[in-house]
Amino acid sequence: MQDEASQMVAELVAPPPHTRVVDACAGAGGKSLAIAALLEGQGQVIALDPSNGKLAELKRRARRAGASNVRAVHCDLLLPDDERLRGLESSATRVLVDAPCTGLGAIRRNPEARWRLGADELGRLTAQQSALLFAASRLVIPHGRVVYATCSFLPSEGARIVEAFLASQQQYSLVTAREIFGRARAQSMISGDGKYLSTWRFDGTDESDADGFFAAVLRKVRPRAA
Numbered sequence: 001m002q003d004e005a006s007q008m009v010a011e012l013v014a015p016p017p018h019t020r021v022v023d024a025c026a027g028a029g030g031k032s033l034a035i036a037a038l039l040e041g042q043g044q045v046i047a048l049d050p051s052n053g054k055l056a057e058l059k060r061r062a063r064r065a066g067a068s069n070v071r072a073v074h075c076d077l078l079l080p081d082d083e084r085l086r087g088l089e090s091s092a093t094r095v096l097v098d099a100p101c102t103g104l105g106a107i108r109r110n111p112e113a114r115w116r117l118g119a120d121e122l123g124r125l126t127a128q129q130s131a132l133l134f135a136a137s138r139l140v141i142p143h144g145r146v147v148y149a150t151c152s153f154l155p156s157e158g159a160r161i162v163e164a165f166l167a168s169q170q171q172y173s174l175v176t177a178r179e180i181f182g183r184a185r186a187q188s189m190i191s192g193d194g195k196y197l198s199t200w201r202f203d204g205t206d207e208s209d210a211d212g213f214f215a216a217v218l219r220k221v222r223p224r225a226a
Contacts, residue, residue, distance in 0.1 A: 008213065009096075009098065010035050010096075011181075014038075014180055015038055018043050021039070022045075022136070023045060024048050025049065025097060025100065026054070026058060029047055029062060032067075041068070042069075045067075045070045046071050046088065046092070048077060049072070050076040052074055055072040078132065088139050092144060095145070096146075097147065098150075099128070099148065100125060100129070101125055102125060105200060126157060126161065133165050134165065137165075141220070143219065146218045147215060147216070147218075148215065148218065149213060150215075151212065152212065158196070158216070159195075159196065166218070171222045173218070174218060176194050177215070178190055179194075195216070198214055199212055200212030
């Protein structure tokens with residue numbers, strides 16, 4: 001079972017029919033299967049993960065769901081010389097980066113997480129998140145999109161990562177969550193400025209019962225300069 005916010009991330013990918021989607025940090029495949037369902041069998045989902053154990057679970061779940069358009073690939077996105085990544089460069093219409101994070105957005109389910117998190121761990125995670133986003137951007141075709149997501153309410157794991165990426169990667173621009181979902185729909189699940197999926201509220205106005213997710217959509221508006 002997936003939390004509502006997790007499903008919203010998959011919906012934010014908005015994969016067009018007959019296209020390739022890369023789930024760059026697939027884990028056991030929850031979002032890969034959600035994206036495969038959105039494609040209705042008319043496209044391909046490439047699920048990447050460095051853990052053989054998680055990919056084995058993904059394959060089992062895909063068989064059970066009848067998701068024949070999901071292909072699991074064991075590789076590490078942060079190893080650019082990994083041969084299994086070469087055929088994927090500039091090949092995907094959508095790339096989802098559901099990055100490893102503190103998981104503080106699900107702290108209601110795991111309240112002990114607050115005691116495990118230290119400054120050093122947060123610094124390690126944000127460096128990894130930034131590196132994963134940069135690496136994933138190499139897989140997108142021109143005019144394709146990267147969706148960056150974390151289960152966290154910390155700006156250092158969300159908007160700051162995205163803003164730093166956009167500042168250094170001029171060939172990308174932001175697609176607002178409001179543009180994808182529409183102004184009226186899911187108003188309680190986007191940031192006040194409409195830019196991002198943001199399901200955590202600090203002002204007591206949260207009417208949903210969703211975990212705290214952040215997600216941003218970045219469009220590749222032109223090829224990388226030589």
